[in-house]
Amino acid sequence: MLTKNQARTFFLGGTVLFFFIFLGLSWHTLSQEVPKQTHEENMTESVIRGKELFDKNNCMGCHTIMGEGAYYAPELTKVIDRKGEEYCKIVLMSKEPWQPRGRKMVAYAMTEKEAEDVVAFLKWVGEIDLNGFPPEPDLKGKVPTE
Amino acid sequence: MKYKSQQVAYWFFALSMVLFILQITYGFVMAFAHLGYDGLHELIPFNAATATHKNLLVVWILSGFMGAAYFIIPDEAERELISIPLVKLQFWSLAIVGVVAVIGFHIGWWEGRKFLEIPRPLDYLVVVNVLLFLYVLLMTLYKGKKRTTTALVLSMGLFFAALLYLPGMVWFDNQTMDSFFRWWVVHLWVEGVWELIMGGILAYLLIKLTGVDREVIEKWLYVIVGLTFLSGVLGTGHHYYYIGTPKYWLMIGGIFSALEPLAFLGMALFAVAMYRKGEKRHPNKMALTWTLGTAIISFVGAGLLGVAHTLPSVNMWTHGTFVTAMHGHLAFWGAYGMLVLGMITYAMPLITGRKMYTKPGASYAFWLSNIGMIGMTTAFAAAGVAQVYLERKVGMDFIDVQQEMEVHFLILIAAASLFTLGIILYIINFFKYGKPTDEALEPA
Numbered sequence: 001m002l003t004k005n006q007a008r009t010f011f012l013g014g015t016v017l018f019f020f021i022f023l024g025l026s027w028h029t030l031s032q033e034v035p036k037q038t039h040e041e042n043m044t045e046s047v048i049r050g051k052e053l054f055d056k057n058n059c060m061g062c063h064t065i066m067g068e069g070a071y072y073a074p075e076l077t078k079v080i081d082r083k084g085e086e087y088c089k090i091v092l093m094s095k096e097p098w099q100p101r102g103r104k105m106v107a108y109a110m111t112e113k114e115a116e117d118v119v120a121f122l123k124w125v126g127e128i129d130l131n132g133f134p135p136e137p138d139l140k141g142k143v144p145t146e
Numbered sequence: 147m148k149y150k151s152q153q154v155a156y157w158f159f160a161l162s163m164v165l166f167i168l169q170i171t172y173g174f175v176m177a178f179a180h181l182g183y184d185g186l187h188e189l190i191p192f193n194a195a196t197a198t199h200k201n202l203l204v205v206w207i208l209s210g211f212m213g214a215a216y217f218i219i220p221d222e223a224e225r226e227l228i229s230i231p232l233v234k235l236q237f238w239s240l241a242i243v244g245v246v247a248v249i250g251f252h253i254g255w256w257e258g259r260k261f262l263e264i265p266r267p268l269d270y271l272v273v274v275n276v277l278l279f280l281y282v283l284l285m286t287l288y289k290g291k292k293r294t295t296t297a298l299v300l301s302m303g304l305f306f307a308a309l310l311y312l313p314g315m316v317w318f319d320n321q322t323m324d325s326f327f328r329w330w331v332v333h334l335w336v337e338g339v340w341e342l343i344m345g346g347i348l349a350y351l352l353i354k355l356t357g358v359d360r361e362v363i364e365k366w367l368y369v370i371v372g373l374t375f376l377s378g379v380l381g382t383g384h385h386y387y388y389i390g391t392p393k394y395w396l397m398i399g400g401i402f403s404a405l406e407p408l409a410f411l412g413m414a415l416f417a418v419a420m421y422r423k424g425e426k427r428h429p430n431k432m433a434l435t436w437t438l439g440t441a442i443i444s445f446v447g448a449g450l451l452g453v454a455h456t457l458p459s460v461n462m463w464t465h466g467t468f469v470t471a472m473h474g475h476l477a478f479w480g481a482y483g484m485l486v487l488g489m490i491t492y493a494m495p496l497i498t499g500r501k502m503y504t505k506p507g508a509s510y511a512f513w514l515s516n517i518g519m520i521g522m523t524t525a526f527a528a529a530g531v532a533q534v535y536l537e538r539k540v541g542m543d544f545i546d547v548q549q550e551m552e553v554h555f556l557i558l559i560a561a562a563s564l565f566t567l568g569i570i571l572y573i574i575n576f577f578k579y580g581k582p583t584d585e586a587l588e589p590a
Contacts, residue, residue, distance in 0.1 A: 007372070015375040019375070030326065056258065067466030069466070106193070131387060145540060
């Protein structure tokens with residue numbers, strides 16, 4: 001039967017081993033792969049300012065981006081593809097709460113430049129290689145929705 | 147209770163209770179907003195409500211852990227805490243940081259990063275606070291007569307929890323890197339080092355409540371926390387499927403996440419086995435009920451419901467839907483909420499000297515909160531599955547799907563009311579115990 005010492009060795013040995021594997025993989029991911037998959041060369045000043053605005057206003061507190069955030073408002077990863085730049089700018093610059101079917105968004109009343117920065121950020125996010133996320137709806141057209 | 151300084155745990159537990167009820171209140175604000183009743187929008191927009199709800203969760207659980215540690219460590223190390231004034235300073239700074247953070251969320255002083263919304267300047271205060279906490283704890287242990295495995299595992303968990311807060315404080319321009327390190331904090335907390343804390347507290351409670359030999363319990367403690375890290379560290383991979391990170395994480399995350407329930411299964415089997423083996427029948431039956439409850443519900447909520455959506459082929463569809471909320475609620479409740487409530491149930495009669503073991507309210511609190519939370523989980527599951535099919539598979543518009551889901555939020559609110567009733571009963575019971583008293587001290 002297992003002794004307490006063997007159990008401790010299992011715990012310490014396993015932890016150290018898997019922790020180092022994790023560190024190695026993280027290093028590889030961040031230094032080799034992420035710059036390519038996220039097209040870091042396209043991260044302009046405007047994209048970074050957009051990210052700061054996205055952060056400052058806690059957009060993730062209602063929306064998801066790359067599937068992460070809250071589930072109160074639509075996923076924003078491909079929002080520029082879906083809605084277009086102009087639509088997104090109007091929403092961000094609106095002085096009244098934007099409310100499709102009654103669900104209110106905070107009225108951010110951004111300046112045109114700020115809105116353009118956020119749009120640039122969202123466009124950049126839309127081009128990241130997300131391993132196929134979000135998936136194409138595979139039942140679209142096969143199921144009547146009306 | 148042997149040591150007078152263990153009394154400080156009371157204040158951390160009381161803070162826990164207050165923050166917990168506030169957290170629930172914000173949950174209701176969000177649930178009603180989902181139903182279209184967002185009358186508070188101007189005052190508490192949804193993103194402020196969710197930031198508050200999530201951070202209060204973290205702070206009330208941490209406050210509970212700190213209280214637990216201040217109660218357990220003197221008992222295990224066989225000496226008083228090294229300094230009560232330092233603990234008092236740490237308590238008040240924790241409470242103040244918590245209050246300032248919550249007020250800040252309502253005026254837009256935050257960072258838009260799920261679970262880590264506390265703004266950078268306050269982060270530094272959190273660090274100072276936690277360092278103070280660790281100093282008192284580790285020095286007490288260092289100067290103590292004994293260093294038990296239980297105390298070491300608990301302290302190790304708390305130490306690494308503090309260390310892992312740091313990667314969340316670095317700014318990255320790249321959203322993917324930002325997210326990558328955010329999970330170092332969030333995942334490695336809840337599916338890593340917090341499980342060490344859980345294992346430590348659970349072992350302590352089982353030693354006290356069942357009377358099984360410490361050597362046996364602590365041996366299994368090592369096995370369980372070993373399994374936690376074996377699966378949990380690389381299990382972080384399930385957050386790296388679809389955020390701009392390479393494909394190998396799909397395989398690594400898939401395999402190691404599938405192993406993650408093992409640690410929780412181990413904890414459940416271990417708690418039940420020790421309960422059966424134990425010959426001692428401790429009069430504090432409710433503490434034992436919560437202890438067994440946390441071991442079993444954490445297996446269901448964190449273990450099973452986690453693996454239900456961490457396979458990459460499933461997660462592709464469920465990522466970023468209410469399926470995640472389903473798992474999140476039962477996991478946090480089972481693993482950490484019930485654990486803290488169990489610890490408080492065990493400690494209160496000892497701290498206050500009032501042996502109110504058989505209050506009917508205590509039993510109702512347990513059952514109402516658990517039945518309510520299982521109802522909530524079911525409502526989230528129904529909402530999540532509906533959302534996955536209508537939005538992700540059929541391709542209906544987001545807001546159309548939200549309207550189809552409203553009925554599930556009605557059920558959610560009904561179940562949450564039951565849950566809240568249970569928690570209110572628990573809190574009433576807590577305050578009925580009154581304040582700590584020196585009469586509760588065991589004669590030396």
